[in-house]
Amino acid sequence: MLDNRYMPKYRFKSVCSITPADLKAMGAEGLLLDIDNTLIYDETLTPLPGTVEWVKKMQSANIPLAIVSNAIPLRVWAVAKKFGIKNYIYSAKKPRVDGLMKAAEMLQKPIDRLAMVGDQLKTDMLAANLAGAVAVFTDRARDEKLFKFYFKKARDGEKELLEEFERRKREK
Numbered sequence: 001m002l003d004n005r006y007m008p009k010y011r012f013k014s015v016c017s018i019t020p021a022d023l024k025a026m027g028a029e030g031l032l033l034d035i036d037n038t039l040i041y042d043e044t045l046t047p048l049p050g051t052v053e054w055v056k057k058m059q060s061a062n063i064p065l066a067i068v069s070n071a072i073p074l075r076v077w078a079v080a081k082k083f084g085i086k087n088y089i090y091s092a093k094k095p096r097v098d099g100l101m102k103a104a105e106m107l108q109k110p111i112d113r114l115a116m117v118g119d120q121l122k123t124d125m126l127a128a129n130l131a132g133a134v135a136v137f138t139d140r141a142r143d144e145k146l147f148k149f150y151f152k153k154a155r156d157g158e159k160e161l162l163e164e165f166e167r168r169k170r171e172k
Contacts, residue, residue, distance in 0.1 A: 004129075005126055005129050005130065006121040006122060006125050006126050006129070007121075007125065007129070007135070007161060007164070008121070008125045008128075008135045008136060008137035009026070009134055009135045009136065010022075010026060010115075010134070010135070010136045010137070011136075011137045011162070011166075011169075012136065012137070012138050012139075014048065014050075014138055014139065015033070015038055015039065015048075015051060015054060015117055015138050016048075016049075016050040016051060016053075016054040017138075018054075018117065018136065018138075020057075020061040023063060023115060026115055026134050026136070027112075028113060028114060028115035028134050029064070029109055029113040029114065030063060030064035030065065030066070030107045030109050030113065030115070031058065031063060031064070031065050031066070031114065031115050031117055032066050032067075032068045032100055032103050032104075032114050032115065032116040032117065032128075032133060033065060033066070033067050033068065033085075033118075034067075034068065034069060034094075034116075034117065034118030034119060034120070034123075034124050035067055035069045035071060035075075035076065035079045036069070037119045037140040038117060038118050038119050038138055038140075039055075039079065039083065040079055045075075045078055045079065045082060047082065047083070051083070052082075052083060055083045055084065055085065056084075059084070064087075064107040064108075064109065065085050065087065065107075066085070066087035066088060066103040066106055066107055067079065067080050067083075067087070067089065067103075068088075068089045068092050068094070068099045068100055068103050068116065068127075069088070069089065069090055069092055070092050070093060070094055070123065071090060071091075072090060072091065073090040073091065075090070076088050076089075076090035077090070087103060087106040087107060089102055089103050089106075092127075094118075094123040094124060094126070094127040095122065095123050095126035095127040095130060096127065097127055097130050097131035099127075100114075100116060100127055100128070100133055101131060104131075104133075111131050111132050111133050112132045112133065112134075114133045114134065115128075115133060115134040115135075115136045116128035116131070116133040116135060116136065117136045117137075118136075118137070118138065119138050119139065120140075120158075121137065121158050121161055121162075125137055137162075
């Protein structure tokens with residue numbers, strides 16, 4: 001039996017595929033964003049193609065943004081600065097929900113009106129579902145370069161969960 005707590009509500013190829021209209025259809029008024037393999041490549045500060053422009057597009061549409069990352073403070077600060085995102089949480093310890101709740105306070109939005117966007121089912125999607133945020137999964141940009149063993153273990157079972165997600169979507 002698959003654990004539905006890991007299941008996203010929505011899935012996109014990349015964060016850049018998400019539009020303001022998509023957010024409105026989800027009932028989301030703001031975005032909580034993971035960084036590694038969602039906005040940037042994991043071992044660098046290099047933005048994924050189109051992400052800088054996508055963030056600007058979201059900001060011009062008056063969509064509040066906050067980064068919620070398990071990364072260390074200096075890394076999160078550097079990414080936030082690069083993207084011009086003022087609100088950020090580092091060392092969030094996802095799947096714990098504390099970081100998401102703190103980001104919701106920063107954005108002055110109820111958690112159920114925010115979408116948590118990330119590339120990991122066992123951290124990002126679990127945290128979103130436990131907190132009551134809209135769980136939005138993006139396919140990872142590439143296999144992780146750092147901490148390969150950790151991420152291989154963390155991604156165990158993702159294939160089956162995503163296949164189940166796609167099966168359920170087809171049945172709707």
